[in-house]
Amino acid sequence: MKLFVVGLGPGGIDQISKKAMKVLQESEIIIGYIVYVDLIRDALKGKTFYSTPMTQEIERCRAAIELASKGKKVSVVCSGDAGVYGMAGLIYELVQDYDNVEVEVVSGITAACSGAAVLGAPLTHDFAVISLSDLLTPWDLIETRLECASKADFVICLYNPSSRKRHDYLQKACDIVLKHRSPKTVCGYVQNIDRESESAVILTLQQLRDTNVNMYTTVYIGNSQTKEIQGKMVTPRGYSI
């Protein structure tokens, strides 16, 4: 049986691809973290939804695989893209124990891209995507990545920049970048992308360092060429104009 891992995009139902929506419509059971399941519940009446709290990813994925192996049409849903800090990797790791389940990943628009569109065009040149969550990654490795990405003048896009237990992680990250980049570097962040409460802020790296953001925030640190143009964050591609 095929098990689908589907990216829902940033939030609103109108940023889901036609392909992803078709897969969900053809599924009997849709499984995901409750916040994401709630985004699509109204658009997919009559389906069986199965949701678990945030920290139960392994149980959730195992349940999905079990159901698929018993012949059910199952989709696991993730916000953004299912392959960027999403469930696609874990599903592949767990599915090794089952010989009758084939996995298909259906892409969605990841927060790096949907947030960038709100801010302007921050990712028009090479960029690095780094999660500041140290639940599954040693903080040392996150620091090394911040250090190397800063040195090489990548635009940096930060996922999971904050949580209750990690309120000062964004500050720590900015301090590392500040060793290599001007405090005036153009930065931006977007909260609640594509929801009613969406908000976007453009600010300097120094200001970003002293800002508290919530966990539904995607942060962008510009490279040395990034500028603010008419209230938007823009990284030039390099055309001579």
Next chain:
Amino acid sequence: MKLFVVGLGPGGIDQISKKAMKVLQESEIIIGYIVYVDLIRDALKGKTFYSTPMTQEIERCRAAIELASKGKKVSVVCSGDAGVYGMAGLIYELVQDYDNVEVEVVSGITAACSGAAVLGAPLTHDFAVISLSDLLTPWDLIETRLECASKADFVICLYNPSSRKRHDYLQKACDIVLKHRSPKTVCGYVQNIDRESESAVILTLQQLRDTNVNMYTTVYIGNSQTKEIQGKMVTPRGYSI
């Protein structure tokens, strides 16, 4: 007047978001590189299409802004996401000379994500996106980025890995990564994502070094944890299973 810069996703019409399709349907004129315009021509009968060859990005974007400033409803289309090596940045730079044109970027699924879904789940951990095209970026800077991304164990996603004039760039890039990573590192590439001729290959870093790919290829170099599971390229997120 509003000017839209729209990401079409990887190729097939069913991976465009509903929002992007609505914007295109409401546009009078759709402008883009001919290969991308051809992807949507059939689905959008009755529109005026304006396409130029690949190297005429500035002319194309200026024409779009001119038309929007005269009151036309215009969309500039890009493959993938309009903000990732797309036209969004250039449009913002050029639009500064016009005071009656407001830009809105509509995201799409970028090749990093759509190609990843074909290969499995290579981007489930921190990753760097690097274009190997040195048309607009000095090769030295590209080398520095490859070097730093390799050192910090980022998964690396390469755009524009090859062209007629740059047939050995992928080899050069792999040689840099090989200084920091095992020749057995799991890598993959996808050609013609989401088209009929789509093909995906998983191979080692050493094998990738000695492979010729065409310009419609997206390349993935795994991190030290990336593995091959049942013919798919998977980077674990770090769950203890």
